[in-house]
Amino acid sequence: MTQMQNTREKLIKKAFQEIYRNGFQGTRIDIVLNKTGVAKGALYHHFKDKNELGYAVVDELLTNMTIQTWIQPFENAQNPIDELIATIDNIFTKPTKQIIQTGCPLNNLAQEMSTVDEGFRKRIDKIYSLWRSSIADALTKGQSKGFVREDIESDKVATFIVASIAGCLGAGKNSRDINVLKDCGHSLINYLDSLRC
Amino acid sequence: MTQMQNTREKLIKKAFQEIYRNGFQGTRIDIVLNKTGVAKGALYHHFKDKNELGYAVVDELLTNMTIQTWIQPFENAQNPIDELIATIDNIFTKPTKQIIQTGCPLNNLAQEMSTVDEGFRKRIDKIYSLWRSSIADALTKGQSKGFVREDIESDKVATFIVASIAGCLGAGKNSRDINVLKDCGHSLINYLDSLRC
């Protein structure tokens, strides 16, 4: 019973790493098994099939990662634009090797799988929706506090911000050039500054 | 000799469609063969292996598609911002079903494969570099013509524009929601407007 949580979590964590490196379609069940030391029967005891394992990675890992990195910071933010810029600056100008070489795990999976499998698409879309509405809310609150221009539409701008962050991280990964990432971050921050009152 | 071009081109075109739908790793050689009516021996006469077929799709198809859609319009443009907005408006507010459901073929492949295989990454990066420098050049020329703000750095802004376009198309695909695409396009156009003199 206690072991169950361990095995299940172990599988999800390792599956995430493999998916992050090789994509979902490039991930091999046997490799996940080898690297965790879990037997095949155990995996198929916890998950119906390979897809369900992937879904669990999205639902139970990527969701939390996104919340921690991009959503939590807003919870107690005074000025949403300051907070956004701080987060972006932190990730874009001091990127880990992981980020430059492998990009954003959510975006990678999204671009690979949302065309191929509807189960992935819906789950990933849920995360993006959450992220968008978190930023939209923060912007709206920022407007009433007088931090954000009144003439912008929070929803639309939030959608654009999320899309741009994903796009910039993707561009950084493709080029493997830290300057591309920095340039993107720089322009993105300029844009965010333009939203101030 | 004439047949050779036909067979080769036929394979590349069909491989592109399969890759666009299923990703490269999800593409099956046998399916490409069935759908073209080409025999396996013929394919392996023209291409060393599956990767080489994929590389040919990038070099010979995606490159031209990108040039036609995103680069050619600038060749004779007076005001680069007008031209950019026109192109974006055209694609984002009147998107084909293809674009909403399957996104940008270049970006899909980029996000899937640039982590997995260096051959793909380099080829794809080449296309993005071309695209970026095309926009950067146009912006710089636009500055000397007095259409574009003097205080922006063309290179950085071009990098951001390309990344944002890719990000917005990806966001549209994930959500399968035409409004997401439109909202993104709207905000992107606002940003481009802010670059005018």
Added chain:
DNA sequence: TATAAAACAGACGGACTGGTCGGTCAATTT
């Protein structure tokens, strides 16, 4: 038309892959 080279055909190899299935064992329940 003879000859060589290029293009094409498709059966086959065999490593690999996702998934199955009968069985074990320790912990709970009755």
Added chain:
DNA sequence: AAATTGACCGACCAGTCCGTCTGTTTTATA
């Protein structure tokens, strides 16, 4: 103590999939 539960095991299977190999046909050239 007997019965039951459920996590876990790992050999095995059926099917997949890339790539090879042995020809045959077509085309170019002399």
